[in-house]
């Protein structure tokens with residue numbers, strides 16, 4: 001899972017990135033205008049599973065965050081540079097939009113204006129692509145060329161939405177369209193707004209675009225805490241009355257907007273979390289572990305995390321008849337602990 005952090009210049013994107021990456025950051029890399037960090041998703045259930053299965057290690061789910069420093073409003077004036085960074089952003093599964101809610105060198109915050117500006121930029125950027133493509137396809141069609149009618153129809157639907165100032169993600173037909181996937185529109189991606197609130201500022205009410213989530217983060221404070229030893233950070237956290245740390249909060253919200261859940265596997269080698277889209281069937285879920293498991297799927301042995309913990313061990317769960325046998329069409333639930341039986 002890949003999440004792109006965007007916003008106006010100096011809104012605190014890199015600060016939020018630092019708060020998210022912090023001590024959980026694994027591999028990091030940087031090139032001009034882009035920083036990347038693979039962040040381990042903290043999950044309290046994993047150490048419990050490690051104990052139950054006597055696993056040598058824990059393998060958490062990971063999220064990749066991209067910190068991009070560019071100004072979407074310069075799409076035309078600095079086309080080449082903006083395009084280069086936009087192309088880094090295109091594969092992202094979701095966007096985190098950071099808006100400034102702190103004073104910057106005497107400039108008072110106006111998070112609503114920043115949010116509205118960025119929302120508009122996403123729409124304009126998508127509209128430019130839709131119009132260019134439609135023009136070409138319609139010309140082709142007039143010449144009697146072989147064009148995909150469905151593509152034209154979907155692009156027209158997209159244009160109508162965008163012209164009305166609405167993001168593409170509101171239309172399930174467009175969101176699920178295999179034809180449109182290649183266009184990697186910005187307004188089609190799930191969107192989480194981060195109200196980056198300064199130490200001296202209060203959170204403000206925001207009018208959000210359609211199908212958008214919001215989270216308030218005290219960016220600089222959280223970024224500093226993220227780089228302290230955990231015990232020390234905890235002390236500060238209590239002092240400042242900060243509730244959930246920025247990273248777990250961001251990750252939880254990211255999972256929510258992407259509609260992801262986790263199932264687990266446990267064994268001698270590792271206790272591991274596997275993120276999948278909600279609604280995934282058992283056979284497909286097996287495929288996230290290994291394609292052989294999907295191909296040769298026989299059945300899934302399933303027990304919800306809580307039931308396993310209550311019984312204390314896998315053997316006890318089996319004895320109590322609590323390990324269910326499920327077929328390929330079983331819809332995997334968040335927290336399911338699964339052993340897949342397969343043969344190839």
Ligand SMILES: Nc1nc2c(ncn2[C@@H]2O[C@H](COP(=O)(O)OP(=O)(O)OP(=O)(O)O)[C@@H](O)[C@H]2O)c(=O)[nH]1
Nearest residue numbers: 009010011012013014015069102197198218219220
């Ligand atoms: N007071 C306060 N300052 C902050 C906060 N978050 C960021 N800043 C400051 O705002 C400035 C910009 O922060 P960055 O994180 O670099 O912003 P950015 O969006 O990455 O900036 P560019 O990549 O240059 O567009 C820095 O001086 C930060 O220290 C905050 O929560 N409170």
Ligand SMILES: [Mg+2]
Nearest residue numbers: 013014068069
């Ligand atoms: Mg930056």
